[in-house]
Amino acid sequence: xxxxxxxxxxxxxxxxxxxxxxxxxxxxxxxxxxxxxxxxxxxxxxxxxxxxxxxxxxxxxxxxxxxxxxxxxxxxxxxxxxxxxxxxxxxxxxxxxxxxxxxxxxxxxxxxxxxxxxxxxxxxxxxxxxxxxxxxxxxxxxxxxxxxxxxxxxxxxxxxxxxxxxxxxxxxxxxxxxxxxxxxxxxxxxxxxxxxxxxxxxxxxxxxxxxxxxxxxxxxxxxxxxxxxxxxxxxxxxxxxxxxxxxxxxxxxxxxxxxxxxxxxxxxxxxxxxxxxxxxxxxxxxxxxxxxxxxxxxxxxxxxxxxxxxxxxxxxxxxxxxxxxxxxxxxxxxxxx
Amino acid sequence: xxxxxxxxxxxxxxxxxxxxxxxxxxxxxxxxxxxxxxxxxxxxxxxxxxxxxxxxxxxxxxxxxxxxxxxxxxxxxxxxxxxxxxxxxxxxxxxxxxxxxxxxxxxxxxxxxxxxxxxxxxxxxxxxxxxxxxxxxxxxxxxxxxxxxxxxxxxxxxxxxxxxxxxxxxxxxxxxxxxxxxxxxxxxxxxxxxxxxxxxxxxxxxxxxxxxxxxxxxxxxxxxxxxxxxxxxxxxxxxxxxxxxxxxxxxxxxx
Numbered sequence: 001x002x003x004x005x006x007x008x009x010x011x012x013x014x015x016x017x018x019x020x021x022x023x024x025x026x027x028x029x030x031x032x033x034x035x036x037x038x039x040x041x042x043x044x045x046x047x048x049x050x051x052x053x054x055x056x057x058x059x060x061x062x063x064x065x066x067x068x069x070x071x072x073x074x075x076x077x078x079x080x081x082x083x084x085x086x087x088x089x090x091x092x093x094x095x096x097x098x099x100x101x102x103x104x105x106x107x108x109x110x111x112x113x114x115x116x117x118x119x120x121x122x123x124x125x126x127x128x129x130x131x132x133x134x135x136x137x138x139x140x141x142x143x144x145x146x147x148x149x150x151x152x153x154x155x156x157x158x159x160x161x162x163x164x165x166x167x168x169x170x171x172x173x174x175x176x177x178x179x180x181x182x183x184x185x186x187x188x189x190x191x192x193x194x195x196x197x198x199x200x201x202x203x204x205x206x207x208x209x210x211x212x213x214x215x216x217x218x219x220x221x222x223x224x225x226x227x228x229x230x231x232x233x234x235x236x237x238x239x240x241x242x243x244x245x246x247x248x249x250x251x252x253x254x255x256x257x258x259x260x261x262x263x264x265x266x267x268x269x270x271x272x273x274x275x276x277x278x279x280x281x282x283x284x285x286x287x288x289x290x291x292x293x294x295x296x297x298x299x300x301x302x303x304x305x306x307x308x309x310x311x312x313x314x315x316x317x318x319x320x321x322x323x324x325x326x327x328x329x330x331x332x333x334x335x336x337x
Numbered sequence: 338x339x340x341x342x343x344x345x346x347x348x349x350x351x352x353x354x355x356x357x358x359x360x361x362x363x364x365x366x367x368x369x370x371x372x373x374x375x376x377x378x379x380x381x382x383x384x385x386x387x388x389x390x391x392x393x394x395x396x397x398x399x400x401x402x403x404x405x406x407x408x409x410x411x412x413x414x415x416x417x418x419x420x421x422x423x424x425x426x427x428x429x430x431x432x433x434x435x436x437x438x439x440x441x442x443x444x445x446x447x448x449x450x451x452x453x454x455x456x457x458x459x460x461x462x463x464x465x466x467x468x469x470x471x472x473x474x475x476x477x478x479x480x481x482x483x484x485x486x487x488x489x490x491x492x493x494x495x496x497x498x499x500x501x502x503x504x505x506x507x508x509x510x511x512x513x514x515x516x517x518x519x520x521x522x523x524x525x526x527x528x529x530x531x532x533x534x535x536x537x538x539x540x541x542x543x544x545x546x547x548x549x550x551x552x553x554x555x556x557x558x559x560x561x562x563x564x565x566x567x568x569x570x571x572x573x574x575x576x577x578x579x580x581x582x583x584x585x586x587x588x589x590x591x592x
Contacts, residue, residue, distance in 0.1 A: 063433055101359060
């Protein structure tokens, strides 16, 4: 059983045990996934294309039957009580499947009908959600004319029509520009904090996983290979890297000598000396003092945590493919950590 | 039941909205039956001199066939819209909602009924321009009713194909079966005038009985039960069989 963080409250919003989905020919897209997501949590599934993220979500949304194992969403079994699961969930699948010939308002009203809202209820809910996702001005335009970001926001609004207990977002920001991506993250955070909606999202973007989720499952080849909060996962990989760039190039040898007392040297960028900081981030002040005492004038100090890519590398032996997000490339400045 | 009806109406409304928004899809299915009506009545009107026609106007004889063809197009279009929804992922949205499964099929069928009623109206108007008046209240209602029944039948067929193929690529299969079913029936001449294999096929073709019932209503202006009940039975059997064909994969789609 997976450990649940203490901040989350009551029952499990999503629970699976040894979940398997096997296709014809014996291909196992999902191969024994067990997880538990608490109510009010933002849980992320991080993995490359073909890892089994979407297949898992499709099983949890009752769109695909598990071949073996079981899954419960909002306390209902996805195979035996699919109708109850559907009443509890909001779903925004990959590629925002939205009819391009309908307007945003029409789609929201239709979604309301599907969820059994009254005629007036559909109208009111559509107005509220259009306002919430910032699409009031585009509400009566055909969706075919929307930008990718607008479509995703509409997709999110559609998933929220009936105020679901659990929201599934399958790669919600794939293909979006950075600004639209951040806007969507803000909205997901708002939903989670203001309404307490449990969010289960899949992503192949490291930055998204890092910024948005409370807890993360790293999935590869149909199995969860690591799970925990992003901080926990990164801590499991190792200590942060400290990179010091002296003002004068001739001070590099002295800087190396000082830093050798704080951890083993690692390969750093040109002009800097880098070590694995054994004391963690807390050791930074001591490093600064030691540099000062040694008379090394420092131009830049960077402290970088291990990234989720390092976590993926440690768990699978390879880097996460398809991470196209503009994730921070080098070590983050110490002050911003 | 109330919920099934509400959701069906909502989905039918959406399908009809698409008809309005994408006229390129609708216009051919309206023009084709009219073209068949005008071209057939013009080219073959001479054969109405055959004794099997008993002196009836060939245009009046062809009106039920054109209405039936229009209904067939409406049914095919429902299947194609559903296939497009399956391909584009919109159907997953419907499936992941708590909407009654039956409504996911009844909605597109409802849209086909409305479309076929519209096409039948246009066919009647074209007949009126050609001096063939409406066949009285019961005759008119019967032609409408049977056309709508055929729209429901062909919808079930096309939806069943769409749910299995999950691709618009299956459209030719939807179309060819509907066209063949009409053209191997008594579409152009009465049963007595058919000879050889076509006569034999048409005898077994249930569309023959639907067309005979519709034609009887059109030509006599009333309901002649001896002609009507075989048509109703044929339509009923087709609806049950093809209804099951359409619904079965819907409940197993996630397997």
